[in-house]
Amino acid sequence: MGVRERVREFKKYIKITKADTIARRYFIMNSFDGIVTILGILTGSLITGLFDPIPVIGISISTAIALVVSGFSGTLIAEMSEREIERRQLEESMLIDLRNSIYDKAIKTAIAWVGIVDALSPLVAILVSITPLIFSIYNLIDSVTALYMGITICIIYLGGIGAFMGRVLKKNLLIEALKFIGIGLFTTVIISIILNPLRM
């Protein structure tokens, strides 16, 4: 089977299982998780005076890896368990073996796709946010500015997720974006208040 045919088959399986809807939900949820996590790391670094970009990048990347592994494996385990229960119920109702059927292949494709989206969503969010810190390693910008820029990127990214949700729900994009930005700013404020005694 050629590449084009495989892509066509993949798209068909995603369509018939409505995995695109599930994947969208995981994308929003896990991008949000990733970006608020990195926002916490960057804000905490700024407040506590950890201006050396290398440990901050190290912590951020290790957090990203943990979220990728957790996201992918967690989704796989959860979705496969649910689908296995559904498959058995269906086999009992229909008195046939659904293994190796298109139904079975479509389900497995959907689970793999949702797992990949779940894994990559926080990774992209975190890597985008720490880009200024990477520039600061090469002295293109100073590390304090890099932290502020990273935090700003997080807030903008949150606004982007909000706008995306607004588009999906056919609501006002600006209002939905502002809601998510509000959550980001609230997170920053709470962290600042709690960590203020540790300020250097």
Add this chain to the structure above:
Amino acid sequence: MAEKHSKIRYLTLDILKPHFPDIVDFSSMIMEKVAGVSKIRTEITEIDQDTESIRMEVYGDNIDIDKLKKVIRELGASLHSIDEVIVEH
């Protein structure tokens, strides 16, 4: 089984299937995969929590019945009965 010189032009099938693929995708995939099919009409006759029963009318010049049964099975459905058939020379 149809004689070699006879052609199956029309079938009415009673099928039990899961909710997905829905009847649009189910019918489209049969049309794509089975040789000799030119038109399909599908109607849901019963529905429950896990499954739906459908009545499918298949039209064509020379419907490949063996392939049709195989594809129905591959789609995770169960062919309960063939209720009508038109065979021509």
